Amino acid sequence: MTKEEAESGRDDMVIDGDEKANAVPEGFDANYLRIYYGKLFPHADMFKWMSYGNDGKHPACDRSYIGRREFSFTLENDIYIRFQSFNSVTELENSIKEKCPFKIDIGPVYSVDPAKRHAYAQGGGDNVFTPVERELVFDIDITDYDDVRYCCTGADVCLECWPLMTIAIKVIDTALRDDFGFNHILWVYSGRRGVHCWVCDGKARRLTNEQRAAIADYFRVYKGNENSHKKISLPGPVLHPFLARSYTEVLKGFFEAKMLPNQNLLSCQERYEKILEMIPDASVASELRGRWQENKRASMSKDDINLVRWEQLKSVLQSGKQKTQGLRRCVEEVVFSFTYPRLDMEVSKHMNHLLKAPFCVHPKTGRVCVPIDPNNCDEFDPTTVPTLSQLVKELNRGGLRQDAENEWDGTSLGESVKFFRTSFLQPLLKSCKEEIESSYNAKLQQSKNTLNW
């Protein structure tokens, strides 16, 4: 529910003085947005996506399907309308163009058209108004990493800390495909400081809340806030294959090559204390502390001081002398606590959670929520994502076009729409069609069999 989303501390911690987040960026206003919805927003693609192949062309299509999907609009002046539903692409497009919502959220597919919900009971009984399908979604926000990044805080993001999102994508995407067997996964830039993930396989859409919670828990490693000390606990003599793979393929390399030196995690006492705090053995911690306090100024080699100290820490903790399991595991725990993805569990656990639609424009940054290619996520740069004003300028420069249909093609948005279509939408629709056909054929076969005597 957007209200809850808004209250979860994301947008409401703005205090006077934080001008950067508050200021309306150049050119974000309802008029520009109107042009965007008029010429650039991919209404038809979004509609096709949400229909999941139920376009009426096959006898087995469920014609009520798309009309049972909830959309919600946040209008100018924070007016918020829920339970919007549409039966055709024209209805969807006209409603968006007319209302010009600052934000569009997508909710679940309900048992009945949300517009008719008052006629049905809630909770228990046969005639209920309840979610029946919803993509498996994830929301990762960089403000949840504020305790491990020193370059920015709050709503800011830069190229130093953005890679934390990149590795989160890598870890989760690999697990969704290899472990859970999902194929139709869309990663989207949230417009300011995070990423969303939409898992659209039929199996994913039909998961119950309990099953979603199980997947979220499978991904959960970081458990903490300022009240607890040890936020990562990796018990057991070895790691689960999922954690081990994430560590060796993604986290370790990133931590040692990028995060340590870029964030200067061991360069000064205030920072290295945080890491020393994670070592359960006080004598080991003080041994390292002693060494580092001595060598404060001496530069022993040309190598980055963070890397040098990390090697020292590793060799002390992983040396043969250490008897306790906990100590050897400590190195991984440090790496995990800095780099492992921090998901918002509540977003994933409930079918009725509303999530912002891709291709919306973020009202505070003016940036479009464009898809991210998980296979090339290293290349993604949040600071160069097209903005609303930039796109409108491009449109104006482009002049009149013959083809009023694909106006986005001549703009910076073109790449994103094309990627959305070829890498995500087309394979998804193909698979949906196949599913519809094969279940139809199976039913036909079944009824043939029962008729045979």
Added chain:
Amino acid sequence: MEVVQSHRKSSSNNVIVSTLPLYRSAPPLEVRLEDFELFAMDRLRVLKGISDGLSRGKKPEEMEKLIADLWKAHMRHPQANEEANKDIISHFVLRLVYCRTEELRKWFLSMETTLFRYRFRFESSEAQRALMSEFKLPYKAVSNAEFESVKDKLGQVARSMGQTLVATDAIFYKVPFEEVPELVAGRRVFIHKGHAYVAMNQVVSLVVTQFRSYLSKALILTNRKWTSTVREQEKDRMTPIVEALCTSYLGPDYSQPSEVGEISLKDIDQISKTSFPLCMRHLFEKVREDHHLKHGGRMQLGLFLKGVGLKLDDALAFWKAEFAPKVSAERFDKEYAYNIRHSYGREGKRTDYTPYSCQKIISSTPGVGDHHGCPYRHFSEENLRVALVRMGVSSRAVEDVMDKVRNRLYQNSPRLWMNLALLCQFQESNDVVNKQGVQEHNVAEFQGQAVAVSAVFQWGNLNF
């Protein structure tokens, strides 16, 4: 009637478990009316005993013994087939008693599932396999060839849980991961391309999930049938017995909040120091300090304040005033007031939400920036100690609490902790913990406010 006969098995506790019914259909047996009630009462003693054991935080081995003892004490019958009948009949009678409300259904479901889980574990592996096929579980035994290819990963998973994989007699089943959410959540299985590789000893989880899901649906159907037809039909025979069973064992009904007194805004500060349990006190202090709380904290504290008698208008004034340094009045009205009114049942589907039970609070998952949850569970040892000392708990009592927390006894009667806090305000020198380890105090001894607070918490704990 579906009854699975397994061979008689003698465990080291001298418990002979001969049948494990799945309760799929009501037995077409003739039941004497007296037996109707007696059987149900015996089974209820078993279920209550289980409930008690769980809330005391007993470990699995202890629960195993407890359940075996309870069953032996109450459910035995000299004739084996009579024992099976009693088992089935008592289950179905209790379904009638416990189907009426969501709260009752939840409790019954939880206890019956626990009972089933442990009884299943007592069964031999052949019997277990037979039961699995009864459930028509979509599992496939893993072929030798496939086993070889995933053996390493399976071993890794086992070792990550501190177990070893004995390759020679390891039987694994391949199931769609959605069938075993518990195992997935705890990362206790290897998952590949949507399939989970479940060890034989984890099969219990599979089966129990099925049992639970079936019983959950059955209870709703039972409720419907009861209210629509049976209750009226049976009003001269079964109905009075069923209703008597309900009231005699359910204890006080705290679902009527009107019994609780009221709290006014000016008293809140004082009361928070004298009567709030630690979790609420922490939240209260944080909101005073930060002039903000994230959603989880607002719900936990907000509903608690409602439960102890803070009226809606006072609640709105309280939160608005607290947030004022950070949130303008207009913004408050726009972004927060609606949800507060919603909690009080004035918006949306108008549910009069009730405060969270300790169970729910303990099992919540506070994340970055959150302050809700149960301090005995979620705080680090150091922070918990500091919080207790600040409350004025004597150092000996603090150590005692820390000891219990370390042994994960926070699940043992959360009233203890609240009582601890209250007691420490008034009687520091008292020996709070007697030799058995737990002493339940009558909180009504203390000020009226304390009674209000504790009433909310007692009701939150399902103590029937």
